[in-house]
Amino acid sequence: NAGVTQTPKFQVLKTGQSMTLQCAQDMNHNSMYWYRQDPGMGLRLIYYSASEGTTDKGEVPNGYNVSRLNKREFSLRLESAAPSQTSVYFCASSSMGTTTYEQYFGPGTRLTVT
Amino acid sequence: AQSVTQLDSQVPVFEEAPVELRCNYSSSVSVYLFWYVQYPNQGLQLLLKYLSGSTLVESINGFEAEFNKSQTSFHLRKPSVHISDTAEYFCAVSYTGGFKTIFGAGTRLFVKA
Numbered sequence: 001n002a003g004v005t006q007t008p009k010f011q012v013l014k015t016g017q018s019m020t021l022q023c024a025q026d027m028n029h030n031s032m033y034w035y036r037q038d039p040g041m042g043l044r045l046i047y048y049s050a051s052e053g054t055t056d057k058g059e060v061p062n063g064y065n066v067s068r069l070n071k072r073e074f075s076l077r078l079e080s081a082a083p084s085q086t087s088v089y090f091c092a093s094s095s096m097g098t099t100t101y102e103q104y105f106g107p108g109t110r111l112t113v114t
Numbered sequence: 115a116q117s118v119t120q121l122d123s124q125v126p127v128f129e130e131a132p133v134e135l136r137c138n139y140s141s142s143v144s145v146y147l148f149w150y151v152q153y154p155n156q157g158l159q160l161l162l163k164y165l166s167g168s169t170l171v172e173s174i175n176g177f178e179a180e181f182n183k184s185q186t187s188f189h190l191r192k193p194s195v196h197i198s199d200t201a202e203y204f205c206a207v208s209y210t211g212g213f214k215t216i217f218g219a220g221t222r223l224f225v226k227a
Contacts, residue, residue, distance in 0.1 A: 105157035
C-alpha cells in the first residue's frame with residue numbers, strides 16, 4: 001500500500017516550458033487535490049476533484065490545468081511555466097461523506113522555474 | 115470568507131518544556147478540525163483530528179488539542195517536547211457540506227537542547 005505517490009520529485013524548467021506532474025493513490029479515495037506550498041503562505045489549493053469525472057478550481061488556479069484520468073490518478077499541467085510557479089507541489093486524497101475528512105499527502109514535487 | 119489563523123509563525127522552545135500552538139478558525143455551524151505535521155522535505159501527515167464527540171483529542175506521540183466552539187479555537191499542546199518534535203505544524207478545518215479543507219499558514223516549532 002503506497003498511499004499517495006507523486007512524480008517527479010524534483011524538476012527545473014525554463015520560462016515558457018510545459019510539464020505535467022503526476023499523482024496516484026491506491027486508497028480508493030473519491031477526492032483528490034493539488035496544492036502549492038510557499039514560505040509563510042501555508043498550502044494553497046490549486047484544483048481539486050471531488051469525485052471521478054469532476055474537477056473544480058481552487059484558490060490559485062491560474063496557469064494550471066488538471067485531468068482526473070481515473071479514480072486513482074490526478075495530474076497537474078503547467079502549459080507555460082513562469083518563475084512565479086516556483087514552489088513545492090503536493091497532491092492529496094481523501095474519502096468524503098457530507099464533509100471532507102482527513103487528507104493523505106504525497107511527498108511533493110519541488111519545481112524551480114528559471 | 116472561511117479562514118484559519120495560526121497566531122504564531124515560529125515557536126522556539128527548550129527540550130522537555132511545554133508548548134502550545136494556537137489556532138483559530140472563522141465560525142460555522144459544524145466543522146471538522148485537524149492538525150497536520152510536516153517534517154523537513156516531507157509531505158504533511160495527520161497528527162490528530164476532531165470530528166465529533168469529546169472535545170479533547172490526543173495523538174499517539176503525546177500531543178493533544180481541544181475544540182472550543184465558543185472561542186472557535188483548536189489549540190495544540192504538548193506537556194514535554196522532544197528534539198524530534200521539531201517540524202512545521204498546520205491547523206486545518208473542513209466545513210460541513212464543503213469539498214475543501216482550509217489550511218492555516220503553519221507554525222514552525224523549533225525544539226532546542
